[in-house]
Amino acid sequence: xxxxxxxxxxxxxxxxxxxxxxxxxxxxxxxxxxxxxxxxxxxxxxxxxxxxxxxxxxxxxxxxxxxxxxxxxxxxxxxxxxxxxxxxxxxxxxxxxxxxxxxxxxxxxxxxxxxxxxxxxxxxxxxxxxxxxxxxxxxxxxxxxxxxxxxxxxxxxxxxxxxxxxxxxxxxxxxxxxxxxxxxxxx
Amino acid sequence: xxxxxxxxxxxxxxxxxxxxxxxxxxxxxxxxxxxxxxxxxxxxxxxxxxxxxxxxxxxxxxxxxxxxxxxxxxxxxxxxxxxxxxxxxxxxxxxxxxxxxxxxxxxxxxxxxxxxxxxxxxxxxxxxxxxxxxxxxxxxxxxxxxxxxxxxxxxxxxxxxxxxxxxxxxxxxxxxxxxxxxxxxxxxxxxxxxxxxxxxxxxxxxxxxxxxxxxxxxxxxxxxxxxxxxxxxxxxxxxxxxxxxxxxxxxxxxxxxxxxxxxxxxxxxxxxxxxxxxxxxxxxxxxxxxxxxxxxxxxxxxxxxxxxxxxxxxxxxxxxxxxxxxxxxxxxxxxxxxxxxxxxxxxxxxx
Numbered sequence: 305x306x307x308x309x310x311x312x313x314x315x316x317x318x319x320x321x322x323x324x325x326x327x328x329x330x331x332x333x334x335x336x337x338x339x340x341x342x343x344x345x346x347x348x349x350x351x352x353x354x355x356x357x358x359x360x361x362x363x364x365x366x367x368x369x370x371x372x373x374x375x376x377x378x379x380x381x382x383x384x385x386x387x388x389x390x391x392x393x394x395x396x397x398x399x400x401x402x403x404x405x406x407x408x409x410x411x412x413x414x415x416x417x418x419x420x421x422x423x424x425x426x427x428x429x430x431x432x433x434x435x436x437x438x439x440x441x442x443x444x445x446x447x448x449x450x451x452x453x454x455x456x457x458x459x460x461x462x463x464x465x466x467x468x469x470x471x472x473x474x475x476x477x478x479x480x481x482x483x484x485x486x487x488x489x490x491x
Numbered sequence: 492x493x494x495x496x497x498x499x500x501x502x503x504x505x506x507x508x509x510x511x512x513x514x515x516x517x518x519x520x521x522x523x524x525x526x527x528x529x530x531x532x533x534x535x536x537x538x539x540x541x542x543x544x545x546x547x548x549x550x551x552x553x554x555x556x557x558x559x560x561x562x563x564x565x566x567x568x569x570x571x572x573x574x575x576x577x578x579x580x581x582x583x584x585x586x587x588x589x590x591x592x593x594x595x596x597x598x599x600x601x602x603x604x605x606x607x608x609x610x611x612x613x614x615x616x617x618x619x620x621x622x623x624x625x626x627x628x629x630x631x632x633x634x635x636x637x638x639x640x641x642x643x644x645x646x647x648x649x650x651x652x653x654x655x656x657x658x659x660x661x662x663x664x665x666x667x668x669x670x671x672x673x674x675x676x677x678x679x680x681x682x683x684x685x686x687x688x689x690x691x692x693x694x695x696x697x698x699x700x701x702x703x704x705x706x707x708x709x710x711x712x713x714x715x716x717x718x719x720x721x722x723x724x725x726x727x728x729x730x731x732x733x734x735x736x737x738x739x740x741x742x743x744x745x746x747x748x749x750x751x752x753x754x755x756x757x758x759x760x761x762x763x764x765x766x767x768x769x770x771x772x773x774x775x776x777x778x779x780x781x782x783x784x785x786x787x788x789x790x791x792x793x794x795x796x797x798x799x800x801x802x803x804x805x806x807x808x809x810x811x812x813x814x815x816x817x818x819x820x821x822x823x824x825x826x827x828x829x830x831x832x833x834x835x836x837x838x839x840x841x842x
Binding site: 468 | 502505513519537637799815818821822
């Protein structure tokens with residue numbers, strides 16, 4: 305079989321791992337900063353806002369690449385229920401990547417906070433102050449953040465399952481570097 | 492499918508490894524969130540310490556809960572430009588929005604019973620940058636660290652007198668504040684009070700030079716000291732009535748903004764330590780309060796006077812309070828926004 309068609313394009317793989325590292329950092333920074341009154345609260349929140357807006361830009365690029373390059377097919381012997389689960393979870397991951405930064409921006413706008421990123425980049429407010437909107441968006445940002453982390457863990461578990469137990473080439477399709485030949489033959 | 496059924500030994504090892512990775516990830520997340528460290532000073536714990544036994548002031552700020560809005564202008568005289576490149580220091584007038592308030596978690600407190608009076612302020616520069624601050628009338632803060640402030644709230648909430656005694660033993664800097672509270676004159680007006688920023692910030696000038704500063708608003712109104720006993724004969728909301736009447740009849744009220752520049756070695760990290768009297772001061776402008784509005788429908792209600800909302804040219808110093816205040820104010824804002832129906836506006840909300 306042609307290895308190339310069973311792997312994501314290099315730029316897709318690079319973006320996947322770059323964003324993975326940033327998203328995990330975002331989840332930890334987010335949950336850490338809101339439980340802190342230490343001086344690090346301020347740099348953490350600045351990083352969170354800056355990285356969040358950066359990730360929003362990156363996910364748009366990533367979706368465009370996905371539409372352009374597509375994705376390698378899942379192994380033919382994967383049970384349909386697992387296949388469906390994989391597709392839905394990837395859809396949900398993209399959904400979180402798009403929605404989380406928007407909720408974050410929206411909740412800050414609706415609280416009349418100026419959104420100033422690293423380098424003093426100012427993002428103008430697109431929403432007026434509103435107690436109700438702020439509360440809605442902030443709760444969504446918080447609870448979807450927990451759901452996002454849970455899904456990231458599930459995604460990680462599935463990746464390790466494919467890499468270590470099934471050894472079906474699914475992990476190799478996204479791995480940054482070609483793996484040693486550990487994939488079992490297709491049959 | 493090669494699974495399940497006959498999991499090899501290495502397959503079992505892999506499952507254990509996956510479980511460890513997931514468990515480790517979840518545990519690290521829980522640790523970062525503070526769920527495994529009940530001793531960590533979180534904004535929630537600070538707010539719990541601020542909450543009176545009678546319950547949280549639903550829909551209101553968790554501290555400095557009683558207040559009244561004002562609007563006006565900040566008139567910069569241009570002198571601040573030598574210290575900071577912030578646009579609000581360039582000669583000109585800038586819209587100001589603020590809130591006179593009392594240092595209490597009770598929105599229905601009787602004015603004469605609250606020692607600390609405060610002023611929240613937001614100045615908007617032409618370039619879209621904002622400068623927010625929340626100041627109080629004592630000339631130095633009660634304690635040196637956010638943890639000590641938390642401990643003060645806990646100790647002062649306790650019935651037994653030993654609690655305060657042991658707090659003061661552990662935090663001797665509190666003695667100066669206690670002396671101020673006992674001896675400083677009271678006034679019958681928000682307009683007669685000075686308001687001090689207390690925290691140290693770093694101003695950056697156009698050439699990149701840095702200056703550690705603190706700032707104060709000094710009243711132009713004549714100060715008439717009165718006794719607390721006399722104030723107790725006034726109505727429970729006399730401060731709000733007085734400032735409304737004063738601005739309506741006597742016109743705009745003014746404060747001079749004075750920045751004090753630290754000498755090398757002055758304590759910037761400890762707002763309970765006043766700097767020596769002879770430090771250089773620069774008058775940078777005048778706050779002019781032109782209009783008073785009740786908080787319930789007023790423009791200050793929507794604003795969190797977070798002292799870390801700073802324009803270019805001003806940044807935090809090694810003073811630990813602005814970060815702690817920002818974190819706790821944010822939590823307070825989130826709470827009161829969610830509880831807005833407990834403090835209903837009397838007019839329809841803005842679209």
